[in-house]
Amino acid sequence: MSDAELVLRSRRVITPDGTRAASVVVAGGTITDVLPHDADVPAGARLEDFGDDVLLPGLVDTHVHVNDPGRTEWEGFWTATRAAAAGGITTLVDMPLNSLPPTTTVEHLRTKKEAAAGKTHIDVGFWGGALPGNVEDLRPLHDAGVFGFKAFLSPSGVDEFPHLDQEQLARSLAEIAGFGGLLVVHAEDPHHLAAAPQQGGPKYADFLASRPREAEDTAISRLIAQARRFDARVHVLHLSSGDALPLIAAARADGVRITVETCPHYLTLTAEEVPDGASEFKCCPPIREAANQDPLWHALADGTIDCVVTDHSPSTADLKTGDFATAWGGIAGLQLSLPAVWTEARRRGHGLQDVVRWMSARTARLVGLDSRKGAIAPGHDADFAVFAPDETFTVDPDALQHRNRVTAYAGRTLSGVVRSTWLRGERIVADGEFTEPKGRLLTRAH
Numbered sequence: 001m002s003d004a005e006l007v008l009r010s011r012r013v014i015t016p017d018g019t020r021a022a023s024v025v026v027a028g029g030t031i032t033d034v035l036p037h038d039a040d041v042p043a044g045a046r047l048e049d050f051g052d053d054v055l056l057p058g059l060v061d062t063h064v065h066v067n068d069p070g071r072t073e074w075e076g077f078w079t080a081t082r083a084a085a086a087g088g089i090t091t092l093v094d095m096p097l098n099s100l101p102p103t104t105t106v107e108h109l110r111t112k113k114e115a116a117a118g119k120t121h122i123d124v125g126f127w128g129g130a131l132p133g134n135v136e137d138l139r140p141l142h143d144a145g146v147f148g149f150k151a152f153l154s155p156s157g158v159d160e161f162p163h164l165d166q167e168q169l170a171r172s173l174a175e176i177a178g179f180g181g182l183l184v185v186h187a188e189d190p191h192h193l194a195a196a197p198q199q200g201g202p203k204y205a206d207f208l209a210s211r212p213r214e215a216e217d218t219a220i221s222r223l224i225a226q227a228r229r230f231d232a233r234v235h236v237l238h239l240s241s242g243d244a245l246p247l248i249a250a251a252r253a254d255g256v257r258i259t260v261e262t263c264p265h266y267l268t269l270t271a272e273e274v275p276d277g278a279s280e281f282k283c284c285p286p287i288r289e290a291a292n293q294d295p296l297w298h299a300l301a302d303g304t305i306d307c308v309v310t311d312h313s314p315s316t317a318d319l320k321t322g323d324f325a326t327a328w329g330g331i332a333g334l335q336l337s338l339p340a341v342w343t344e345a346r347r348r349g350h351g352l353q354d355v356v357r358w359m360s361a362r363t364a365r366l367v368g369l370d371s372r373k374g375a376i377a378p379g380h381d382a383d384f385a386v387f388a389p390d391e392t393f394t395v396d397p398d399a400l401q402h403r404n405r406v407t408a409y410a411g412r413t414l415s416g417v418v419r420s421t422w423l424r425g426e427r428i429v430a431d432g433e434f435t436e437p438k439g440r441l442l443t444r445a446h
């Protein structure tokens with residue numbers, strides 16, 4: 001083991017065993033020890049003392065659409081990873097769609113990695129995509145190190161990424177279960193969507209009615225049946241409907257291998273407050289009524305929902321038109337996810353320990369990175385955010401590092417300021433100043 005280079009000290013260090021005053025020793029980019037607060041600094045090591053600011057493990061965001069290459073004007077590796085770093089995120093896993101090509105073959109994965117190389121300020125991994133016609137590409141992609149596969153059960157919003165019908169889902173799931181992989185699913189049922197009223201126009205209530213909860217509930221119930229049939233491991237992406245929670249809890253109690261995520265916008269924004277034409281609030285499934293939010297928070301508290309991820313999915317501003325039917329569906333929140341979730345979590349009586357569990361430990365575990373990421377513990381990468389939980393700020397889109405500064409959070413006052421972010425023992429951003437990109441491209445541990 002190399003000699004200690006750095007000691008990070010804080011009166012509030014969030015470790016898997018609780019929050020305490022501690023000195024975290026780093027050597028070779030790895031945490032080697034977590035010592036008492038007043039421990040001697042090893043000879044030759046540099047001390048960084050953060051006082052009362054919280055030291056937490058860098059967040060792991062497993063649901064980000066970087067869109068690079070091909071739609072880099074929507075977002076790119078350079079801008080997305082800067083925004084993530086500014087928000088305390090040190091690892092992201094990129095979704096297989098909205099880039100061109102989508103990550104659906106090993107060759108396409110190579111193209112994505114070439115686009116990302118040298119441009120990532122944080123560590124980046126990749127999901128593969130499961131399409132109707134690429135069952136034979138799934139195992140090679142798995143062997144090439146993707147963290148799992150994404151599928152849609154209803155139209156995705158882009159033509160090059162078609163959705164799976166139930167028969168195609170069964171075929172993909174059987175294949176993925178055969179090599180012990182993970183399928184992550186956008187679960188909305190296309191028949192329920194087609195049967196719902198499709199008004200269009202600027203009224204949010206009309207958009208909400210076009211994507212009813214039953215579409216989610218039905219798709220999830222079918223997914224559970226398929227997971228049970230193949231004993232496959234599945235994960236529900238961006239859960240919005242609180243009505244689906246009992247189904248998920250029952251399936252899990254029954255041994256079905258299912259995990260679930262939700263997103264900051266479902267936890268902190270409500271349908272009632274979306275102004276007409278404000279399509280920066282449009283995403284699918286949609287932000288629902290305030291009454292739907294309590295069940296989501298309860299499910300986070302009791303563990304039915306495993307984790308919170310951004311589903312950062314921006315576009316250029318011109319595609320965010322005033323018509324909810326045709327505007328691009330996707331919310332940009334990468335830089336704001338930690339303060340957004342913390343603001344509401346705190347109001348509801350949760351601690352930062354909980355937020356770290358939802359946004360770092362559990363997401364790391366979802367993608368099998370939990371031996372290196374998601375915890376301040378010996379043997380883990382020295383990835384940290386230094387966070388001032390009591391400081392507030394008002395969201396100014398101009399202060400965002402996202403390529404397109406359109407955000408549903410504009411003008412909100414949030415609690416929690418990220419002072420600096422650290423990757424493998426190096427400070428990669430502080431006070432809006434970034435180092436050169438030092439992120440690595442990650443592959444699934446074999």
Ligand SMILES: [Zn+2]
Pocket residue numbers: 063065095311313
């Ligand atoms: Zn998404």
